Amino acid sequence: MEQVSWNDIQDFIKRLKTRTGKRFRLPTEAEWEYACREGGRKVRYCNGSDLSNSSEINFDGRSNYNYSIVGEYRNETTPVASFSPNSLGLYDMSENVQAWTCSEYTDRYDGSEERCSVQADLYSLRGGSWYDGPGRVRAAFRSGNFPDSRHKSIGFRLAQD
Numbered sequence: 433m434e435q436v437s438w439n440d441i442q443d444f445i446k447r448l449k450t451r452t453g454k455r456f457r458l459p460t461e462a463e464w465e466y467a468c469r470e471g472g473r474k475v476r477y478c479n480g481s482d483l484s485n486s487s488e489i490n491f492d493g494r495s496n497y498n499y500s501i502v503g504e505y506r507n508e509t510t511p512v513a514s515f516s517p518n519s520l521g522l523y524d525m526s527e528n529v530q531a532w533t534c535s536e537y538t539d540r541y542d543g544s545e546e547r548c549s550v551q552a553d554l555y556s557l558r559g560g561s562w563y564d565g566p567g568r569v570r571a572a573f574r575s576g577n578f579p580d581s582r583h584k585s586i587g588f589r590l591a592q593d
Contacts, residue, residue, distance in 0.1 A: 434509060434529045434587040438555045438579035441532060441588050448590075455593035458534040461574065462543045463591060464558045468525045468571045470518050476570050478525030478559065480518050484566040488515055489527040491560055491569045500566035509562050526569045529587030530557040537576025554578060561585035 436444075438458075445456050459467070468478035476482045476499055479489055486493030486503035490510045493503035509528050517523045525531075534548030537556040549555070554576035560569025563585040567573070577586070 435582050435584055436587060437582045438532050438577075440582070445590070456590045457548060457593060458532055458588060459591040460545050460548060461533045461535040461541060461556045461558060462545055464531060464533050465543060465571065467520060467522055468518070468559065470520055476572075478518055478571050479516065484526075484569060489569060490515065490524070490562045491527055492563065492565045495565040497566035506562055526559055526571065527562065529559075529561045529585055530575070531559050532586065532588045533558055537574070541574060552579070557586060
């Protein structure tokens with residue numbers, strides 16, 4: 433899913449709960465990073481590698497970067513599971529779309545937050561997208577945006593409570 437705001441996702445989660453009876457939410461930044469880094473491993477990219485390669489993740493591979501192989505730029509999202517999952521079986525963590533989290537975006541991040549922010553001016557986005565160069569698809573890259581913002585490179589994944 434792409435081009436959805438944080439607010440859109442909250443409405444979707446409410447409808448999903450009504451349909452399924454199950455509780456879902458966006459992951460915290462710490463949960464997202466733990467999943468991206470395959471259970472907390474020290475890797476640069478969410479596919480378990482320290483090297484970005486456009487044959488393995490969907491990003492703008494035309495740029496030269498310290499830990500990147502120059503390659504393809506697809507200029508769009510790819511179908512889920514077009515590339516191999518990480519060791520936890522999760523697809524597209526470093527690629528395709530940036531993912532909203534439920535964490536408030538602040539300049540400082542230490543990975544220790546355990547709860548979602550109820551109301552924030554900015555929410556954190558994690559992971560890179562098809563639109564981004566190799567530096568922005570690193571596991572450590574983060575940014576923030578307003579809850580009503582939508583962009584072709586922003587999407588989400590859910591956590592189940």
